[in-house]
Amino acid sequence: SGELHCSFPNPRNVRFESINMKNVLHWSAPEGTGDGVLYKVKYSVYGVGKWIRKTECRNINRTWCDLSNETSDYEEQYYASIKACLNGMCSDWMETTRFNPLTDTKIDPPVVSVSSTEKSISIILTAPEKWKRSPEEESVSLVQVYPGLQYNVSVLNKKTKKRWFFxxxxxxxxxxxxxxxxxxxxxxxxxxxxxxxxxxFSKEYCIATLKDKTA
Amino acid sequence: SVAEIRSGFTAIKANIQARDPIRTLSILSYPHSLHKVKSSDRCCITHHLFNFYVDKVFKHCKTEDLYVNRKISSIANSFLSVRRRLQQCHEQNQCMCGQESTEKFNQILANYERLNVTSAAMKSLGELDILLNWMEKSP
Incomplete structure (x- = not known):
């Protein structure tokens, strides 16, 4: 029946790695296997359950697969699964835990821009954008995704080493x-x-206040 | 508070969801997602759901893991205190239930009754992040 015999070691550590909702499936090669192992990927929406093959990640030899497009609705939860094959033998399907983009993504630091006067500095913060399919697609800031988004700001006086937090x-x-x-x-x-x-925390952005003209 | 529920659930989420092997059914999400509920119906559905979790879920979620059981009971206690506040809104008629919210909640009960009690309770507990994400989403 052409069914592949499944006694090949399983892929390991199958998980989603997500940054700003760019959701990439990662795994480690099965133990003790060298080159030549090929992988297949499928995913499903929790509650629907129908497995869908990711065609762009069919018979690949790398150990990651970008599923951002398939998991872009962050009001849903997802599972993904990997199978490893070599010379006609293949492993079991190895599944991720349930992936919730809204709670399981990591967020990049904000972009910081600063300007100064004699006795003050002005800081403008820009939150990262949610992953998008193409540059033409409308940008969605993570501020729109997370109503409770706030900023912690650290300001350091380079001379006195005094630091404030806001x-x-x-x-x-x-x-x-x-x-x-x-x-x-x-x-x-x-x-x-x-x-x-x-x-x-973002990298440090330094600026000098203007010199006192009256001094 | 809701934040306590969130942090309690985050601590046991992977453990609880791993006990739910059924991918083809969701208690809260299908066929109609909570996220499609009109803002006027939010209070009523939230009130119904808090009653649902207190009356039909937590009591059926015993595990062999003491740490997980402790977290479940602290989540249940937080639910009880939030429910009390929702109850006051309900009694002061600030939490009206329209036809859509009644239908929506009946769908959730129907999903729940498609499974045996323990599986349905554990699946509902594993979907707490769906409930919390919906509650904390701006209307």
Missing amino acids: SISNNTLVVPWLEPGTAYCVSAQIHVTTPLLYSG
């Missing part, structure tokens, strides 16, 4: 009463309250 809901912050002619470094992080998610 937690803000909107994306702009003006820090007043600063020292003229002094360098300040800003870093920011995204904090979603529900579901509870944190991005890493």
Whole structure:
């Protein structure tokens, strides 16, 4: 009947890795297998359950498969499954845990832009965009996806090493009463309250306040 | 509070969902997703669902794992306190139930009754993130 005999070792560590809802399936090769192993991928929507083959990831030798397009509705949950084959022998289908894009994605840090006057600095924060199919597609900021999205902002006085922390809901912050002619470094992080998610802190963006003209 | 429910569930989500092998049925999502509910019906459905979880789910979710059982009972306690507040809204007629929300909730009960009690309860518990995502979504 042409059914492949299944006694081949299973792929391992099958899981979704998601950043800003770019949802990529990853796995490790079966133990003790060298080159030449080919993989098949299928996925299903939880509650529907019908397995759908991912044709672009049929008989591939790499150990990842981008399922962002198939899992882009973040109000749904998903499963994916991998089978490994070599020389007519293949493994069992190995499944992920249930993947919920809204709670299981990681979020990149915000983009930080700063400007300064003599005694203040102005900070504008931009949250990352949700993954999209093509550059032409309309952008969706993660602010629209997560109503509870906030920013934690750190401001460091490079001279005194004094650091302030702010937690803000909107994306702009003006820090007043600063020292003229002094360098300040800003870093920011995204904090979603529900579901509870944190991005890493952005790299530091440094700027100097203008010199005091009257001095 | 809802945040306590969320953090309690996150701690046992993988364990609970792994106990539910049925992919072809969802209690809360199909055939009509919670996300299609009109905002005017949200309070009524939320009230119904909190009663559903307290009356039909938590009591049937015993596991062999003490840690998981403790988390389930703390989630259940949080549900009881939120339900009390919803009950007040209901009594003050601020939580009206229209035909659509009644139909929607009956669909959820029908999904639940398609499985034996333990499987249905464990599946419902595993879908708490669906309920929480819907509740926390802006109307």
